[in-house]
Amino acid sequence: MRHFFGFTKEPFSPDIKLDELYHSAALEGVKERFLYAVSLGAISVITGDVGSGKSTALRYASGGLHPSQYHVIPVIASTGSVIEVFKQICIALDINWNSTSLTRLMHTIRETVAEIAKRRQVPVLIIDEASLLRIEVFAQLHTLGQFEMDSKPVLPIILAGQNNLLDKLMYITSRPLASRIIGRSHLEGLRRKDMAGYLKHHLGIAGIKEQLFSDEAVLAIHQGSGGLLRRANLLAKGSLVAAAREKCTVVSAEHVRMASTEIF
Ligand SMILES: Nc1ncnc2c1ncn2[C@@H]1O[C@H](COP(=O)(O)OP(=O)(O)OP(=O)(O)O)[C@@H](O)[C@H]1O
Ligand SMILES: [Mg+2]
Structure with missing residues (x-):
C-alpha cells in the first residue's frame, strides 16, 4: 500500500509527533x-x-x-x-x-x-x-x-x-x-465537515498532497467512526490497503466497508 500510493512513511500511524497534530x-x-x-x-x-x-x-x-x-x-x-x-x-x-x-x-x-x-x-x-x-x-x-x-x-x-x-x-x-x-x-468526535480535512492532514504527513478519499469514503469513515480519531485512523488505513489491493488510486466507500469488517 505504501509503495502503491507513494507514501514517504506509514500513514495514519498512532505515534504522531506533536508538531504534526491536526489542530482542532x-x-x-x-x-x-x-x-x-x-x-x-x-x-x-x-x-x-x-x-x-x-x-x-x-x-x-x-x-x-x-x-x-x-x-x-x-x-x-x-x-x-x-x-x-x-x-x-x-x-x-x-x-x-x-x-x-x-x-x-x-x-x-x-x-x-x-x-x-x-x-x-x-x-x-x-x-x-x-x-x-x-x-x-x-x-x-x-x-x-x-x-x-x-x-x-x-x-x-x-x-x-x-x-x-x-x-x-x-x-x-x-x-x-x-x-x-x-x-x-x-x-467529541470530529464533525462531518472536518473529517475530509483531518484525513487529508494525515495523508500530508505521510507525503501525499492529494485527497485519496472520495466524498463517499469520507462520509463512510465519519459514520463508521462517529468522528473518533483512533477508529477513523484504522478505517482510513484499512481502506487504503483495500484500495491498493484492487489497484484503485481513489478510496471508495466500499473499501471503507471492507476495512470495517476487520476492526472492532
Ligand atoms: N490532534 C490530532 N491530530 C492527529 N491525530 C490525532 C490527534 N489526536 C489524536 N490523534 C490520533 O488519534 C488516535 C487516538 O488518540 P489518543 O490515544 O490520544 O485517544 P484517547 O482519547 O487517549 O484514547 P483512549 O480512550 O483509548 O485512551 C491516536 O492514534 C492519535 O495519533
Ligand atoms: Mg488515552
Whole structure:
C-alpha cells in the first residue's frame, strides 16, 4: 500500500509527533484550560470517548510547559488502592519509598512536592485514564498539594479519562477535589465537515498532497467512526490497503466497508 500510493512513511500511524497534530478547536481548548489550571494551582478535567484524542491532547498541552519552570509528574491511573496509586506517583517522581503505610507515602510525596516548589518549579500532576481510579483515591488526591500554612495549593492536577470520570467526581467524598476543578474539556468526535480535512492532514504527513478519499469514503469513515480519531485512523488505513489491493488510486466507500469488517 505504501509503495502503491507513494507514501514517504506509514500513514495514519498512532505515534504522531506533536508538531504534526491536526489542530482542532477542541485541542486548543484543552490546552488553554490545562494551562489556566496550572497557573492557578487548580484542577482541570478532560473527558471523551475511547480514542477521541485525550492522551494526545495531554501530550500537546504539557508540551507547552517549559521544563525549567515546570516539573511534570505523569501517571497512568490504575484500578489499584490508594496506596498503589501513591506508589505510582512516587515512581513518576523518581523517589524511593521505604514504607507501605499510607501516611508515610503521603508524607514522602508532599515533601517532594514542597521541594520542587521551593526550587521555584511548579509541579504538575497529570493523571491519564483517571476514570479507572477508585472513589477512595479521589477523596485523598487533593491533599498531596495542600499545605497547612499556605492556602494556595501548590500542586495543579490534570485528570483525563472516559466520561464516567465525571460520575466519580460527583460522589460526596470527591467533593473537596471536585470543588477545585476550574476547567472541564470534553473531546467529541470530529464533525462531518472536518473529517475530509483531518484525513487529508494525515495523508500530508505521510507525503501525499492529494485527497485519496472520495466524498463517499469520507462520509463512510465519519459514520463508521462517529468522528473518533483512533477508529477513523484504522478505517482510513484499512481502506487504503483495500484500495491498493484492487489497484484503485481513489478510496471508495466500499473499501471503507471492507476495512470495517476487520476492526472492532
Ligand atoms: N490532534 C490530532 N491530530 C492527529 N491525530 C490525532 C490527534 N489526536 C489524536 N490523534 C490520533 O488519534 C488516535 C487516538 O488518540 P489518543 O490515544 O490520544 O485517544 P484517547 O482519547 O487517549 O484514547 P483512549 O480512550 O483509548 O485512551 C491516536 O492514534 C492519535 O495519533
Ligand atoms: Mg488515552
